[in-house]
Amino acid sequence: MSPVAMTLPAPGRRAFGTACALSAAVVFAPAVMRTRPGAAGLGRVTVAVGxxxxxxxxPLALADCLGYFRAEGLEVVVRDFSAGAQARQAVLRGAADVYSGAFEHIFRAQASGQACRALVLQGRAPQLALxxxxxxxxxYRDPGDLAGRHIGVSSIGSSTHLAASLLLLRSGVALRHVAFVGVGSGAQALAALRSGQVQALCHADPIMTLLEQRQDTRIIGELRSLKAAQDMFGASMPAGSLCAPQAFIEQQPAQAQALVNGIVHALKWLHTAAPADLVKAVPAAYLLGDQGxxxxxxxRVRETYSTHGLMPDDGPATALxxxxxxQPQWAGAKLDPECAYTNEFVHRARQKYDV
Structure with a gap:
């Protein structure tokens, strides 16, 4: 078990289809709304993503591209933001119904008095690298060389910020010795590193693999595998999730179920899909012009996707x-891991799709 895992205290009790014709630069542009018209039945739900x-x-993208949301009678509109923290804030201010992002954002919502729950787990490891x-x-010789440097993250308070902080602490680097800079996602993040605005970057794939293969970066911290996550956290660490305010769950349960059905169906497809199937399914712009x-x-991250969408029993407490x-300041807040998720929609979806 890693030093971080050992020192943690004990727990208490859009539509993506439109993007097929867009360039990578447009795909990564923040706050762009994309929609696929024509779905009927349950109406429209807006999903914020970072x-x-x-x-x-x-998994969310596949559920739309493969028509799984449409099959549930749901029209999904995606609003894209430069970071998961901004996607969560969009939901809290009423600009979207639900968001796809890091599970731990639920606790940030709780701290601000907003009742939210994760409806379905998409990822069971952070899928991030530094x-x-x-x-x-x-x-560069060791993490100590980062003292006094600028570390790029998608935004302050994002999952990339949390992961970078953990990786640095594990390496013995005090967080007060570095400066974290919000650089957004995609083309924005790439430009920030290549221009020298930041000297290191913590982000998700395919961005980090692109930088590594083109010899722009040296990877010094990994959270893109189940083993890396287990070594870091010593337990199950929930990551990408579809999250919704409690009011949405109570007032639109049919829409919540349709969203979960679509993602569970996509997770089932992803579990057995061949690489060629994936390339055909996702929008071409996601490939960044380089299929390989x-x-x-x-x-690198395939094994980290959930196979069924269920939140593990120890996951919420681990995230907290x-x-x-x-961020010790959160320790005094009234945060409840038991109220941070529900598996009821996933249980029904698994029965429907035999997952």
């Missing part, structure tokens, strides 16, 4: 321990 096109949100710019730090690179990135370890 960084549409990153593999973190792949890389150092080889141009800015050609003589995209598939290499996918292969991690959050309060890195």
């Amino acid at each position: 960084g549409q096109g990153v593999l973190y949100h792949l 890389g150092v710019s080889l141009r800015a730090l050609p003589g 690179l995209y598939l290499a990135a996918f292969s 321990r991690v959050l309060t370890h890195v």
Whole structure:
């Protein structure tokens, strides 16, 4: 078990289809609304995401691209933001109905008095990596060389910020010795690293694999595999989730169930899909002009996708321990891991799709 895991305190009790014709630069542009017209039955639901096109949100993208939401009678509109923290805030201010993002954002919502729950788990590891710019730090030797440097994350308070903080702490680097900079996602994040605005970057794939393969970065921290997550956290760490305010769950249960049905169906498809199937299913712009690179990135994180969508029993408490370890100010807040999720919609979806 890693030092971080050992020192954590004990727990208490759109539519994506339209993007097929868009360039990578447009796919990664923040706050762009995309919609697929024509769905009927349950009406429209708006989903906020932080960084549409990153593999973190792949199950959601597949559910739409493969027509699984439409089969449930649901029209899904995606609003894209530059980071998961901004996607969560969009829901809290009424600009979207639900959001796809890191599970620990639920606790940030609780701390602000907003009751939210994760409806379905998409990822069971953070799927993030920390890389150092080889141009800015050609003589890099160890994490201590990052003291006094700028570390790029999608936004302050995002999952990338949390992961970078954990990876640095584990390496013995005090967080007060570095400066975290919000650089957004996709093309924005790439430009920030390559221009020297930041000297290191913590982000998701395919961005990190692209930087690594083109020798822009040296990866110094990994959370893109189940083993890496287990070593870091010592327990199940829920990551990408579809989350909704309690009011949405109570007032629109049929829409909530349709969303979960679509994602559980997509997780089932993803579990057995061949690489060629994936390339055909996702919008072409997601491939960043390099099919081989995209598939290499996918292969790194494939095992981390949930196979059924259920939240593990120890997952919420683990996420809360991690959050309060890195940001002790949250320890005094009234945060309840038992009220942070529900598996009831997933149980029904699994019966429907025999998952």
